[in-house]
Amino acid sequence: MSVTDRPHHRFWPRRLPRELVVPETSLVANLEISARRYPDKPACRFFGRSVSYRELLAQAEALAGWLQSVGVRRGDRVLLYLQNCPQFVAAVYGILRADAVVVPVNPMNRAEEFGHYITDPEARVAICSADLAGVVAPADAALPGPQRLAEVLVVRYADALPAGPLPAAEAPGEATEAWLRADPPLPEAAPGGPRWTLWADALAAAPVPRPAQAGPDDLALLPYTSGTTGLPKGCLHTHRSLMHNAASGVWNYAGAEAVSLSVVPMFHITGMVYGVLGTVFFGGTGVILPRWDRELAARLIALHRISHWVCIPTMIIDLLASPNLERFDLSSLRSLSGGGAAMPQAVAQRLQERFGLAFAEGYGLTETAAPSHINPPERPKQQCLGMPIFGTDARVVDPVTLAELPPGEVGEIVTRGPMLFQGYWKHPQATAAAFVTLAGDRSGARFFRTGDLGRMDEDGYFFLTDRLKRMINASGYKVWPAEVETLLFRHPAVQEACVIAARDAYRGETVKAVVVLRPEARGHTREQDILDWAREHMAAYKAPRLVEFVDTLPKSGAGKVMWRLLQDRESERGAA
Structure with missing residues (x-):
């Protein structure tokens, strides 16, 4: 199926062209x-x-x-x-x-x-x-x-x-x-x-x-x-x-x-x-x-x-929680949109009932200069990434074979379009790994691997289901566990650390550190000590909000920390 014949084009806003002609100038x-x-x-x-x-x-x-x-x-x-x-x-x-x-x-x-x-x-x-x-x-x-x-x-x-x-x-x-x-x-x-x-x-x-x-x-x-x-x-x-x-x-x-x-x-x-x-x-x-x-x-x-x-949705959640909500005048708003985290369906419904406003969710990454997908204001779907925007082609593919999957099946979201970045600064290997050609695609077009798992419905709208990458989404801020772990290792009491996501009623997800203390620090270092140190030495959005001390971290036969096992355990606790 070509970029000119995608399912979402049936629902493309009639007021808009499929592609944009933009100025050939500097910003x-x-x-x-x-x-x-x-x-x-x-x-x-x-x-x-x-x-x-x-x-x-x-x-x-x-x-x-x-x-x-x-x-x-x-x-x-x-x-x-x-x-x-x-x-x-x-x-x-x-x-x-x-x-x-x-x-x-x-x-x-x-x-x-x-x-x-x-x-x-x-x-x-x-x-x-x-x-x-x-x-x-x-x-x-x-x-x-x-x-x-x-x-x-x-x-x-x-x-x-x-x-x-x-x-x-x-x-x-x-x-x-x-x-x-x-x-x-x-x-x-x-x-x-x-x-x-x-x-x-x-x-x-x-x-x-x-x-x-x-x-x-x-x-x-x-x-x-x-x-x-x-x-x-x-x-x-x-x-x-x-x-x-x-x-x-x-x-x-x-x-x-x-x-x-x-x-x-x-x-x-x-x-x-x-x-x-x-x-x-x-x-x-x-x-x-x-x-x-x-x-x-x-x-x-x-x-x-x-x-x-x-x-970002947390702003709307906070706004609707105000005791002065009944006095707010939002009648001038013609467009309310955003992303970074899923908008809870109940919140979107309340926003619609109270103010007559539909929240159009979107999806994008730093690599895609923000939006690659947006819900059309005329026909938005809730808890949905939207459809690919102007001149953008997005697919759902098998992460291993890179073969395109049919609607409804979960795979990795890949995308290409005029808003894509050129690559990573001074990281040619990472750049090479980020772009792929799809199995069976004779055009040779390069798609960017988002690292996000999702599905496309019969209408061509995309939905996020999980992540291939270890990323925590805290109120729209992207937190990368490897970076937080690197900073935690600077603490004199930390021998090993594994950072995972924990559920949070307000932020959606928050940062949790599973820590093995050095022998001499055991019994003398509290969880709060780690939290206080983290707030002092790293940005507030990425500093762990939760710390759990363990004797050892689970590891594979190759000696790698099995972060997914810890993440699954935490997810089970959050669901209990």
């Missing part, structure tokens, strides 16, 4: 065009202050000039390490305008984790928030001289806030406002270490950037994703692959009139595509939240008449 051209079309229109709103398209372009140009003045050249990688804010959006386009590559880093990462993002992409420049400078400094100081950063540009969130008090309707809680307004001192410059510069000072004195050179096939984004073994790997995305999914917002009725709630983290591929690239592509407005706050989110939806919201 920066999208900002330049939107700034010419809508110069005074808000590109971003942030706690009562707006940044127009004219201002956003000026900031991006100034940042590009500064980056080039400190030695950034075409193809260089620049780290971006901060929460959602207008400066994040400006930084993405400024880095791209300098013909460089954006390397987004999870702001929850700690110093022990951050060092990898300096050394692996061979970055010499980082942009971070003032509160995270205290993470960057020790991470950088621990590296050998040739691998250290040369420049760090420091963002203060307060610079994006209104000069006076925040409008009452848009004010966050006291703790969040205090965090936004905090102005910690910059780390002291040390011999061999980076120069620290404030964002506002750098942009004010920046020279005019050189003419842009990057084209559609230049590398634009290097988001990191972990795997079954080792440290996180960078995914090579070009301007072209990202342009496709930025333009794919037409699936959910995106346009210049769209007002989006940008609360999904922008460092994440979903937040990047929808909150940074897609909004600017269409000339829409993004209302930015750096942290999830259900009461504030509801107020912003009503105040700004937000029309589009891409989120």
Whole structure:
């Protein structure tokens, strides 16, 4: 069955083409065009202050000039390490305008984790928030001289806030406002270490950037994703692959009139595509939240008449749990979609009954620049990944023979399309293993192995059933056990560790560590000691929430830890 004759085409939205024709330009051209079309229109709103398209372009140009003045050249990688804010959006386009590559880093990462993002992409420049400078400094100081950063540009969130008090309707809680307004001192410059510069000072004195050179096939984004073994790997995305999914917002009725709630983290591929690239592509407005706050989110939806919201199901679950639910006005929402975790059927039903909103689930990976499948708003199915989007071909195949399976049978989901990444940064073997040709397919087309097990129904909709990869999905955050295990081995009391998923009523899944203590630590180390240490040394979403001490871990005849046996035991406990 060819890509032009797939079952889901019977239910393809009649308003949409099967494939998109996207611009043969860099992503920066999208900002330049939107700034010419809508110069005074808000590109971003942030706690009562707006940044127009004219201002956003000026900031991006100034940042590009500064980056080039400190030695950034075409193809260089620049780290971006901060929460959602207008400066994040400006930084993405400024880095791209300098013909460089954006390397987004999870702001929850700690110093022990951050060092990898300096050394692996061979970055010499980082942009971070003032509160995270205290993470960057020790991470950088621990590296050998040739691998250290040369420049760090420091963002203060307060610079994006209104000069006076925040409008009452848009004010966050006291703790969040205090965090936004905090102005910690910059780390002291040390011999061999980076120069620290404030964002506002750098942009004010920046020279005019050189003419842009990057084209559609230049590398634009290097988001990191972990795997079954080792440290996180960078995914090579070009301007072209990202342009496709930025333009794919037409699936959910995106346009210049769209007002989006940008609360999904922008460092994440979903937040990047929808909150940074897609909004600017269409000339829409993004209302930015750096942290999830259900009461504030509801107020912003009503105040700004937000029309589009891409989120994760836990946000909806939390929103519906509010004691103020009956007072929420969500009538402006025209598109509510997301993924990262399955939307519980009861929650989707309540959302439909209370607000008349259908939640359109989608599916994608960092390697697919977020969506490869989305439910059509006209005909969504619950707890379903949706159908392959524009120009995308997806199949369910036998994981061993790679033969395509008929509807209803479970196998591995494989996909190909214009949004696919080029491969893994500096990992040719992993790249080669990620792409396959299907048995009996004479076209020779390469499909990407998602590592997810699923099935396709008779209508061509896809459903997730299990995973081939060892991955934990905690509230939409992907946690890779091998990475957590590597970090746990740094604890002086840990002899062996195996990380598995445990059921969690709110997060869906959570992280559990099965630990064998060193002999001298037994009787002296508590489970809570491991939990406390983990929260201090790794990002909160990946730190274990549960610890179980055992005398030994089950192992195969080859000496490998039988993680699947531990996972099955845990699943049986959760089902009991």
